[in-house]
Amino acid sequence: MTPKKTLLFILSVLFTLLLLSIIFPKDGITLFNGKKWQFITFEEILSPPKQTKKDIDSLLSHTTIDEEPDDTLAFVQEQKKEKRDSVLIDSQYVYYKPMPVKIDSVVRYLEFPTSAKTDLDPFFALLKNIKNDRKKIRIMHYGDSQIETDRITDYFRYKLQKQFGGTGCGLVPAVKAFNFKSPMIHTTKGQWKRYTVYGRRHPAVTHNRYGVTGNFSRFSPILPPTDTLDSFAVNKDLTPYELNHYASLTIAQSPYSFQPTKRYSKCKLFYGNCPKKVKVKLYADESLKDSVELQPTNNYKTHTWTFARTPGNLKFEFEAPESPDIYGFSLEGNSGINIDNIAMRGAAGLFFSRMNGRMLAQMYKELNVKMFILQFGGNTVPGMRDNYAFYQKGFSRQIKRLKKLVPDAVIIVIGLADMSMKEKDIYVSYPNIPKIRDALKQAAFANQCVYWDMYEAMGGKNSMPSWVFHDPPLGEKDFTHFTPKGARYIAKMFYNAFMYEYNRYLRKNP
Known part of the structure; x- marks a missing residue:
């Protein structure tokens, strides 16, 4: 292309853009999805808009x-x-x-x-x-x-x-939706899964008992009702020993929290929909504090631990054939x-x-x-x-x-x-x-x-x-x-x- 033709091409493009800036609607054209197709106006070329402060x-x-x-x-x-x-x-x-x-x-x-x-x-x-x-x-x-x-x-x-x-941060979930470091730091091991009442409902959840936080967590999959299982799957003669699920979670103090938030003298566990006995070991600052067995229940229950001084971290170890629904923990004072x-x-x-x-x-x-x-x-x-x-x-x-x-x-x-x-x-x-x-x-x-x-x-x-x-x-x-x-x-x-x-x-x- 000769220099003359190149110049004419550039000028024609600029003229077309200038013409569009003059005739294009100032408010743009609304598309079918609600978004707008906009084009810079001639006035905006001469005087570009400034960010409002x-x-x-x-x-x-x-x-x-x-x-x-x-x-x-x-x-x-x-x-x-x-x-x-x-x-x-x-x-x-x-x-x-x-x-x-x-x-x-x-x-x-x-x-x-x-x-x-x-x-x-x-x-x-x-x-x-x-x-x-x-x-x-x-x-x-x-x-x-x-x-x-x-x-x-x-x-x-x-x-x-x-x-x-x-004192204390109050209620915290067993499993956080995102790995934020406040108000406490959570780490988990095992097959933990979180279920929420908001957003898309998980198809395996057949009840509406989510607790006051609107979510619960489990360390084993939700099983379908017994009457929907085939006879082979529930034949205890073929499976005389139940297989246990093992999981743990640790709740530690966060450097980003305020001092009163870090201090607590009680930890409450909220759980329910518990079909089998659940063994729970609690470690405070890596030392075994307690070992308890949660009894089967269809209702909502709590278990409370008290501390003479606030631990730097709490570790919970769970063992059970089937996980209960864990609604969360509350870290609080008296x-x-x-x-x-x-x-x-x-x-x-x-x-x-x-x-x-x-x-x-x-x-x-x-x-x-x-x-x-x-x-x-x-x-x-x-x-x-x-x-x-x-x-x-x-x-x-x-x-x-x-x-x-x-x-x-x-x-x-x-x-x-x-x-x-x-x-x-x-x-x-x-x-x-x-x-x-x-x-x-x-x-x-x-x-x-x-x-x-x-x-x-x-x-x-x-x-x-x-x-x-x-x-x-x-x-x-x-x-x-x-x-x-x-x-x-x-x-x-x-x-x-x-x-x-x-x-x-x-x-x-x-």
């Missing part, structure tokens, strides 16, 4: 987070200080006078269904007297992948345990606050109605659950719709279910965060986020529950890019999740809003 520094300046939370000496000194602040009533009893909690400025207040703002009062009454009653109360934090790795929960737990007492992190990647929070209500009620009662935090909505964003009445109705049904199972528990719904999609060269908020936020809020208010708007707390529309591009980064590069440090800022904002209402309760109820 939110001033989140002004928000963060009102919220301070502890930079060195894992300081054992500081934690012990704080506990001693709390004891000095108590009032000695007589030689046998120490009375703790409830005092307002010092907090930062409130970035975003809790929202209540009515102007009376009394929906959290039953829980605040328990919190006010928790040190005097020497009881243990539990908060269960359910959420989607936004709270994985103990994000948000860990800092809220740390602040409440530091203020009101309590009194104070327990907060469980129950992360369910991909869930929209519509699963409570799919689980066995009798079993849930029994477990919630035994665990003494007094508050639920429900943090969902993010997984509803990608499949964009014009109307989310279906989600409001479905989420409302789940709240009603919890209220029926635990009538004396309060519920706080935390809305979804800002999430970004890429339009050409810039990141913008999904347009349906406010609609999903409103659906969650309306479901909460319709059932006399409290709502906290995380979307507005972090800056509202188009705020996630500012969290992602912050130095240091506070948002992950998927423009959906927070980094651990970003999650602590969000947790502290929520804590400030929560304790503001607690302080207001104390002023009304001295």
